[in-house]
Amino acid sequence: MSRPPRLTTDAAQSYSFSRRALMVGGAQGAVALALAARMGWLSVAENEHYRLLSESNRVNLTMIPPRRGWIVDRYGHAIANNRTDFRVDIIPDRLPEAERPRVFTLLQQLLGLPPEQIVRIETDLKRAAGFQPVQVVEGLDPDRFAAVQLRIPELPGVAPSMGFSRNYPAGQAVAHLTGYVGAASAEQYRQIKDPLLITPGFKIGKDGLEKTLEAKLRGEGGAKRVEVTAHGKLVRELATRSATPGHVQRLTIDAGLQEYAARRLGTNSGSVVVLDTTNGDVLAFVSMPAYDPNSFSDGISHLEWKMLSDNDHVPLMNKILQGLYPPGSTVKPMNGLALLHNGVSPEDRISCSGALRVGNGIFHCHKKSGHGPLNLKQAIMASCDIYFYEMVRRLGYDNVAPVARTLGLGQKFDIPFPTQRYGTVPDSGWKRRRYKADWTVADSLNASIGQGYVLANPLQLAVMASRIASGRALVPRLLMDQPARAANPLPLDPAHLAYIRDAMYGVVNQGGTGGAARLNIPGVSLAAKTGTAQVRRITMAERGSGVLSNASLPFKLRDHALLVCFAPAENPRYAAAVVLEHGGHTVRNLDSPGIGRDIMTYLLDRDRALKSLAELEPTWGGDIVIRATAETAAYKSQISAVQAVQTEADAPAPTEAPAVEAATDAANSSAAAVANTALPAEQGSHEVDQ
Numbered sequence: 001m002s003r004p005p006r007l008t009t010d011a012a013q014s015y016s017f018s019r020r021a022l023m024v025g026g027a028q029g030a031v032a033l034a035l036a037a038r039m040g041w042l043s044v045a046e047n048e049h050y051r052l053l054s055e056s057n058r059v060n061l062t063m064i065p066p067r068r069g070w071i072v073d074r075y076g077h078a079i080a081n082n083r084t085d086f087r088v089d090i091i092p093d094r095l096p097e098a099e100r101p102r103v104f105t106l107l108q109q110l111l112g113l114p115p116e117q118i119v120r121i122e123t124d125l126k127r128a129a130g131f132q133p134v135q136v137v138e139g140l141d142p143d144r145f146a147a148v149q150l151r152i153p154e155l156p157g158v159a160p161s162m163g164f165s166r167n168y169p170a171g172q173a174v175a176h177l178t179g180y181v182g183a184a185s186a187e188q189y190r191q192i193k194d195p196l197l198i199t200p201g202f203k204i205g206k207d208g209l210e211k212t213l214e215a216k217l218r219g220e221g222g223a224k225r226v227e228v229t230a231h232g233k234l235v236r237e238l239a240t241r242s243a244t245p246g247h248v249q250r251l252t253i254d255a256g257l258q259e260y261a262a263r264r265l266g267t268n269s270g271s272v273v274v275l276d277t278t279n280g281d282v283l284a285f286v287s288m289p290a291y292d293p294n295s296f297s298d299g300i301s302h303l304e305w306k307m308l309s310d311n312d313h314v315p316l317m318n319k320i321l322q323g324l325y326p327p328g329s330t331v332k333p334m335n336g337l338a339l340l341h342n343g344v345s346p347e348d349r350i351s352c353s354g355a356l357r358v359g360n361g362i363f364h365c366h367k368k369s370g371h372g373p374l375n376l377k378q379a380i381m382a383s384c385d386i387y388f389y390e391m392v393r394r395l396g397y398d399n400v401a402p403v404a405r406t407l408g409l410g411q412k413f414d415i416p417f418p419t420q421r422y423g424t425v426p427d428s429g430w431k432r433r434r435y436k437a438d439w440t441v442a443d444s445l446n447a448s449i450g451q452g453y454v455l456a457n458p459l460q461l462a463v464m465a466s467r468i469a470s471g472r473a474l475v476p477r478l479l480m481d482q483p484a485r486a487a488n489p490l491p492l493d494p495a496h497l498a499y500i501r502d503a504m505y506g507v508v509n510q511g512g513t514g515g516a517a518r519l520n521i522p523g524v525s526l527a528a529k530t531g532t533a534q535v536r537r538i539t540m541a542e543r544g545s546g547v548l549s550n551a552s553l554p555f556k557l558r559d560h561a562l563l564v565c566f567a568p569a570e571n572p573r574y575a576a577a578v579v580l581e582h583g584g585h586t587v588r589n590l591d592s593p594g595i596g597r598d599i600m601t602y603l604l605d606r607d608r609a610l611k612s613l614a615e616l617e618p619t620w621g622g623d624i625v626i627r628a629t630a631e632t633a634a635y636k637s638q639i640s641a642v643q644a645v646q647t648e649a650d651a652p653a654p655t656e657a658p659a660v661e662a663a664t665d666a667a668n669s670s671a672a673a674v675a676n677t678a679l680p681a682e683q684g685s686h687e688v689d690q
């Protein structure tokens with residue numbers, strides 16, 4: 001049965017329409033409210049964000065590198081400064097497309113640009129935004145820069161400018177002190193996202209003080225604002241924010257002494273540290289040979305880098321802080337202090353016969369026939385090994401090690417360098433921790449003459465000399481704005497220190513082993529202790545054959561030559577340490593006392609020292625720059641010879657076999673001469689003094 005149709009009244013229709021209208025109106029109102037809220041959020045809360053986005057589309061920033069702060073010595077003389085750097089850029093938006101071939105041709109003529117550099121410039125122009133400068137060349141000489149400026153009306157879009165690049169007036173003499181600067185790496189930029197790091201020409205510290213003092217030396221970058229269109233077209237230049245230069249850093253270094261010490265090292269591989277015994281100021285901090293930091297700052301060539309890497313004198317290494325050496329006989333005054341501190345009478349005598357048997361081993365003195373009976377002063381003056389073997393064997397090295405640490409060995413100092421190795425002052429506890437083994441009598445005997453496990457860097461040796469000279473716990477200081485630390489008296493008897501100072505005076509002035517260090521200044525004396533440290537064990541066959549004095553011994557097998565000293569001996573003002581790598585038992589075995597003598601002479605009588613150096617340098621092949629130039633030329637010649645031999649060897653039918661064979665032998669011999677053989681030295685068990 002069908003249901004009758006439903007009747008709709010006017011009232012029902014009116015109610016239904018009103019309900020739908022209300023729902024649609026409510027939805028429209030909600031949408032309108034949401035739109036209004038969103039518009040309000042964008043225009044109020046997000047106003048700054050979108051304003052900056054809009055501004056960045058309209059205005060672009062070009063960073064202006066700050067001028068790097070100078071590094072100066074204690075007297076204000078520049079150690080690292082800035083030199084004017086002439087460069088030429090192109091502003092793409094100002095160089096019409098039709099003018100580019102003519103402009104490139106003219107630039108090539110004026111600047112002597114090779115074709116591949118023109119290709120590079122064209123590629124950079126295609127990739128650059130219209131307002132961004134594209135580098136043509138930097139490091140221009142003034143003449144070529146002036147030539148570009150003179151023709152600037154003919155060079156639309158070309159922008160010659162003057163900036164600043166890092167300069168080290170003393171070159172190699174300060175390389176391991178200052179370090180060098182270079183362009184930031186991609187990893188460094190990712191870490192801090194500073195746009196200054198990718199600004200053309202901007203460089204940061206890469207090593208040495210340039211790296212550790214980067215925050216103070218860098219300064220704050222400026223910015224040049226330009227208004228551009230949406231397509232990058234330059235509209236106008238806006239206000240420019242000037243860069244803020246970095247701060248000047250003043251060191252305790254004496255720049256004149258620094259350069260003199262570097263030159264006086266001559267052709268040796270070694271280091272010199274000089275301290276002021278009144279406050280611990282570091283007056284000289286020299287490691288040679290070194291690299292030229294100007295080359296690194298300007299961008300070192302592959303050939304120069306390879307030459308430095310292949311050099312067996314390791315010019316890339318800071319020997320002062322990263323070189324560890326057995327200190328040899330330079331520790332005998334310190335060991336003498338330990339004997340006195342532990343109640344040994346300075347007049348107790350030991351008879352030296354030239355050898356001491358301990359168990360199944362024989363420990364030799366450097367004087368085969370022996371020294372006879374000696375007291376402590378005589379043992380230090382003659383550098384008698386047998387005396388210290390026997391005395392330290394009786395005392396035990398555990399009673400010597402605390403005095404060694406008191407005088408600075410094994411200590412790490414608070415100086416602004418990224419890396420520092422601080423050696424070893426061994427004792428029985430140290431050996432158990434390190435090797436899980438007991439201390440032996442042989443260990444004590446080796447340590448008593450600065451061999452075996454004992455290792456120190458040159459800075460520690462200089463500190464040891466300064467503390468013996470002053471009687472105070474001096475701490476080295478390198479920055480003048482860093483307060484000098486209080487140097488308290490050493491916990492040692494002043495009478496014992498005076499006795500050791502007198503013995504070191506005797507080493508030089510009363511017939512001891514350091515007579516070559518005697519000063520030529522009337523009324524002024526130097527006190528010192530020489531030392532020679534083995535890098536390997538000496539066999540009985542070598543001892544009998546006389547190979548120890550053979551100058552033809554391979555460089556890395558020669559012993560180290562060392563010296564610690566202070567002057568004037570009567571009232572010490574300066575203390576120094578000289579370490580010559582593989583410089584002992586050769587025709588140069590007087591170098592370490594001679595270098596120490598001349599450095600102290602420079603501090604006390606500068607004219608006399610400079611006159612002596614002027615006589616010596618010609619015998620070494622000239623000064624540092626002349627020798628470096630000759631070395632580079634020789635290395636290039638060697639590489640060319642090797643390449644020529646290889647090219648001829650690859651030829652299908654060589655015609656001059658004997659000549660090729662001779663050239664091959666010469667090239668291989670030259671290459672072997674500069675091969676890098678910097679391997680860890682094996683420590684010996686016997687020390688022979690100079």
